[in-house]
Structure formats: structure tokens, C-alpha cells
Amino acid sequence: MIEAKDLHFSYPTGIEALRGINLTINDGEFLAVMGQNGAGKTTLVKHFNGLLKPTKGEVRVNGVSTRDVSVAKLARNVGFVFQNPDHQLFSETVEEEIAFALKNFGFEEAVIEKQVDWALNLLEITKYRKTSPFMLSGGERKRVALASILAWDPQVIILDEPTIGQDYQQKEKLQQFILQLNAQKKTVVVVTHDVEFVAECNPRVILMSQGKILAEGIAEEILTNQKLVAQASIVPPQITQIFLELADLGLPTNVIDVHEATKILLDRLRERQ
């Protein structure tokens, strides 16, 4: 469980990035953190593995304040995949990159090998195992970064903008894969601007604005609330936009899913025939 209590954080430059965050993330929960650029999303999630420590207030991971534990120790439980893979990758080959943390955690050679193979296969990058991460495309580098975290099987997985640079198929797979992690009772925290991605996963959402939590609820409530969405610089999912446009015809305005939309429209159209 991750708890933030009256969390404040200021950067050394004096910018107050977080201004009193209260939040509980339960084990096995799937949470999306959304909001405009500069709202403090990344700053917030960097507190969950101790990369940043609160200026005021506190963050507790499994009951222990992040002030009292090293990042190395927290990392065993909380894996963090950076927004920009170039901030994370440094090894000569993809394989070494993925093995790095496993070695640091002191796993046996045989386990490391097995985990590396598993992660390469999962993210469909086996053919690049001997390639330098820096030879790969942006989307592929992102998958290497993800593989290197998943390889050590942390309980909590934080993904900062995981869908950037991913093509549609990869995004679908990533989505399946996140849902699957979540089904295995992993805690998943995703920072994202991708409303269509959130609309399809329907996680719990917190909306941030100017260092504070503006609202929280399930995706269906949050993404269809026009006022909130505008405040957080988000555009509603396309399906919601279409249904909002047709609200005067008596269609519901809280639809985010294309299948649900199809069903509602078919009922209405057939009724009239």
C-alpha cells in the first residue's frame, strides 16, 4: 500500500510542484494519474519509490516512510519506468540492460537468465538482445526500459507515459499486459495523457492540476465530466465527444467505450425501424 499524507514538494529552484497531496493506493489497484503538463504528475510518482523525498508531509510504502529507506531498497518492491527511456538506459546491449538490476539484487545466474529471456519475449524484443539499446527506435527503447523493470517482478509498477511512441498494436498489447499484471494483483500506477488508453482500461483516475488533486473517480466518471476535463487540459475520448454532441437527442453523455456506444446506437436505430 502506498499512502501520501499532506505531501508537499518544492524543487531547489523554489518551484512548489506538489501542494498537499492526500492519496491512498491499495495493493492490487490500477490507478491512472492524469492532468496537464507541469501539474506535478511525474513529481508525485517519483515519491513512490523514494527518488524524491517530501519537503513536508510524508509518503509511506507498505507502512514505512520513504525518508527511512534507500531507493535501492524501495526499488525491489516499486519499479519505475521513466517517461524518456534515454534517462534510464545505459548498457551496451539490451540483454545486459535487462540483467543489470537482477544482478544488483543478487539473483542467481540461472534465475537471471530465465528472467531476461522471459522479459525479452514478453516485450517482443528477443531479436534485439545483442543490440545496443541506442540503435533502436524510440518505441522499441521504451519497451526495453519496461522489460528491464518487469524482469525483477516488483509488486508495484509505475509507468510514466508508457504509450508514447508506441504504435497501435503495441499499445493494445501493452494494455492487455497492464490489465494482466493488474489481474495478478500487482499494483499499477500509470501517468498518462492518453485518454483513449484510459477509456479502454477504465482504471481509477486522479486528475491533477497545479500540484493538487482536482478530482478522483473511475475513468467513466472523470473523462465524461466536461468541466473537470477542460480544467485538466484533457480532451474527452472521441466516443464521449460524439455522444456529448448528440446529447439533445437523448443519448447518454457518460459513454467512453466504443462497444458500449455501438450497442446503445444499435438499440436506438433498431427501435426506430
Added chain:
Amino acid sequence: MAVIETRDLTYTYPGATEPSIKEVSITINKGDFVILTGPSGCGKTTLCRCFNGLIPHFYNGNLEGEIVVAGLNVNDQQIHQLARHVGLVFQNPENQLFALSVEKDVAFGLENFAMPRDEMRKRVDWALQMAGITELSERPPHELSGGQQQRVAIASVLAMQPDIMILDEPTSFLDPVGAQKIFEVINELNKKLGITIILVEHRLDLAAKYANHVIVMDEGKVVLNGTPREIFTSEEARLIGVGIPKATKLYQHLKQNGIQLKTVPVTTEETANLLREALKHD
């Protein structure tokens, strides 16, 4: 009039065993707004590097076939000559920005053209304003957020007022409203100044309404080439995994269930209008 023309363009990076782009033959007309899309690793970025001469002049490797950009044969031109015609906004803004202030970064290309100071001042201010970052002009780029950096990268290319602007996922770090604003800026450059736009993008839901030409690549080849409407409804596009906008998807789902809307919608407005008509008529 063609502003970019390639014939059987094939390129292999130094040390690579397989070409990254294979026999690419395309024509892009002056004033086109092109979306270049396809699975990650399919060769989109590599193709863009050919358009401004980074390939073959910076990356070396082996380039075969023909490529003419703004009337210039890329093989015979130096990068700085092509830079007057073609601006490239990098996928990762950190790879592009280096100056100590935003303003200096935006002025850099113009300084290299030896532009008179007054004119440079005007151009820089204009570009900052177009990108919506006037208030950031004195800030060091490396202290900015990813989204702000993307705007700086766009402004620094914009300042050069190129004939052709290539943007490699220029909004990936931006929130949706920020992304929409950038697309609107790009659209204005296209419609008002006639700048040819080549946009590398996966998020077709946000970009589709501005484009008149979509090119889809897969495994180094161009596999689809046409208007957004043609591409979004093609079975191939679905199979390759092109991210069909939900506005078009809804049309397809209804069609599969026996409801045929009059035309193929590409934007939410079009879908809403077609549905309104269908719901009223029946």
C-alpha cells in the same frame, strides 16, 4: 507540384545487415499535410532523415535510389543547403536543444543563415509566439518540462520558415489540449503559409482531421498511400495495426451490425453529424 519525390529509395545504416527502408517510391506535393505512420521500428524516422539529408551525409551508410527534395538532389547537396528548405523537429527534444536560453536556441538556425539582427529578432519573437512560449524565452531549455521542450524545438524550426517541415511525433510529451494547440499551429502553417507538413504520428485520432495524405510504412516499405478516408477504412490498415480513430471505428462497428452510415467519417464532428441524420431519419 511535387516537393519531395523518391524512387526505389533503399537505405542501410552502417554496420546493419538489413536495409531500414526498402524501395520507397513516393510523391509528396507542395502544400500537402502528410501523416506518416506505421508500427514502431518500421522506418518512419529513417525516411525523414533522408528528406533533410541527414541520410546519407551525417549517418553515412548505403543509400540507393533517387531522392529529390525542393528540386534538389539530396545526394549532391550538403545538409546546410537542404536546411534552408527542410526543417526537422526531432522526436526527442533533448537531442535537438542545446543553447543556454530558449531564445538563443530559436535564433541559432537564423544566426547560421547570417540573418540581419532586426529581422532575426522579429522571426524569433514570431516563432515563440506561434509556439505559445513567449514567456519562456529567457529560460534554459534543459530546465523545462518535456512538453515545453517540444514547443521550443518546434519554435526553433519554425523560425527558419522552411518550405517543408517534418515533425517526428512532436506532441508525444504534451497533454491533449497542448497537443491540439500544436496541431492547430502546424495546420495554420500549412494552410496559411503553404508549408508542406510531414507529421510522423501514431495518435491519428488527434491529427487525422488536418491531413490530406496518409502514408503507412511497415518493415521498411510503404504499404499504403492515400487519403485518410481511404486508409482508415482499408482492411490492410487494420491488419498492420494503424490506430484507426474511434470516430471511424464506431462507423465500422455499426456497419458490421448492419447499419450503414452515408459516408466514412474521419472526425468526431463528422460521425456525430452522420448519426444525427440516421437517428432523425429512420
